[in-house]
Amino acid sequence: MKLRRIEADLWEIAREGRMKVPGRVYSVGPPAPDDPALQQVANVAHLPGILRFSLAMPDIHWGYGFPIGGVAAVDAERGAVSPGGVGYDINCGVRAVTTQLDAQWVRARLHQVVAQLFRDIPAGVGASRALPRLSEEELDVVLRDGARWGVRRGFAAAADDAERCEEGGRLPGAEPGEVSARARRRGADQLGTLGSGNHFLEVDRVAEIYDEAAAEAFGLFPGRVAIQIHSGSRGLGYQVCDEALAGLAQAGPDYGEDYRALPDPQLACAPVESEAGRAYLGAMQAAANFAFANRQVMTGLAVRALQRALGASDAELAARVLYDVCHNVAKRETHLVDGAPREVLVHRKGATRAFGPGDPRVPEPYRQAGQPVLIPGDMGRYSYVLAGTARAMEDTFGSSCHGAGRLLSRGRALAAARGRSIARELAERGIEVLSRGPKTLGEEMSDAYKDVADVVGVMARAGVTRLVARLEPMGVVKG
DSSP states (O other), X not given: OOEEEEETTXXXXXOOTTOSSOEEEEOSSSOOTTOHHHHHHHHHTTSTTEEEEEXXXXXXXOOSSSOEEEEEEEETTTSEEOGGGTOSSTTOEEEEEEEEEEHHHHHTTHHHHHHHHHHHSOOSTTOOOSSOOOOHHHHHHHHHHTHHHHHHTTOOSSXXXXXXXXXXXXXXXXXGGGSOHHHHHHHTTOTTOOOSTTOXXXXXXXXXXXXXXXXXXXXXOTTEEEEEEEEOOHHHHHHHHHHHHHHHHHHGGXXXXXXXXXXXXGGOOEETTSHHHHHHHHHHHHHHXXXXXXXXXXXXXXXXXXXXXXXXXXXXXXXXXXXXXXXXXEEEEEEEETTEEXXXXXXXXXXXXXXXXXXXXXXXXXXXXXXXXXXXXXXXXXXXXXXXXXXXXXXXXXXXXXXXXXSXXXXXXXXXXXXXXXXXXXXXXXXXXXXXXXXXXXXXXXXXXXXXXXXXHHHHHTTSEEEEXXXXXXXXXXX
């Protein structure tokens, strides 16, 4: 793979063959030319209707079809939608909740806090029954209304939680009728559950502030406690993706030469405006709303758990949603392309929206600072809160990285963890962790990930995002 340095941490894969655009890669150090994720960046550049660049963020690693950390914007009328550009865990995302709790005071009661969270929020493979199983009619409402359903049901930090989410906690255009019976069965009892893998719930300390004005607007103050929730659409979203990929793998070649000539069958796609494209988007948006509702319910459960464990009142806790961002989604957005506004469909797979200051799509309390961008790291180090910039709107279709990015596969991580107690290692660093089993802790240990400080540093130097605050974990719940 031939790479040309554009500037600092930005590299370009030249357009060749049937590529419609070049690839651009933000990287921590020079990219390894034999990294298979780079070939996926080039493959994505073949997508019908793709505009400007096939993009990769600095947390890039190999994924299904698209690399994880990949971004591709296509013309909303003449382009293609690819489920591989969204991923299996539709709207896997992160929510941060601020509080007025003093971190040192909470640390003295940390075991009670983490244990209560572990009891109240089901975690692990197949976790279910945080709520009674939803009826078909109620599930339809969840799939349409997203986070707003959870707020109405009383699962909230504050009444305006949904307004402090990306897209107001609800993607328009959801079509619950496009979600299959099997997907609905898988999701009906999973609302309010964390799941497994890299999903987590953290009790964090605000460790450092880089931009005081933005941090104040975001509700972040040194030494206070914040909560992070990382989860997605659970079995429902997985099933939606799985079924769409199977259908498009059969139908894709019928859409013309551009679809037959794709270099990887995992890029199976359909025209955005085709019957299959509209059906997938309707189901995907419904699954994304399920994920918003899932994180909303967990927010309410987490707030109640903190109150129980600490004996704290609403006023003493003063919990507020800071923001909720999507990672795996395809969204219709208007962006400047060649100097003119254009409606595009932006695929963000393992990437985060990062809209700049003054954008009317950013919630009013944050509009002057720019959209909050939540970047979790690994469970043993730190996470970052960033702000989107005008440069992101110019260079990356308003997109940034989404996390640290894996260095080791799960299998290699487990091998490296053999004979170690990851829980004890974390405890020695002042981090209490509860998990359904030691396997997850081995797969998710710090050594398996890039240092997220390096990743966000690339984005900051490129001007795509601005550092606002660093969060450090005190307690972690894993599946």
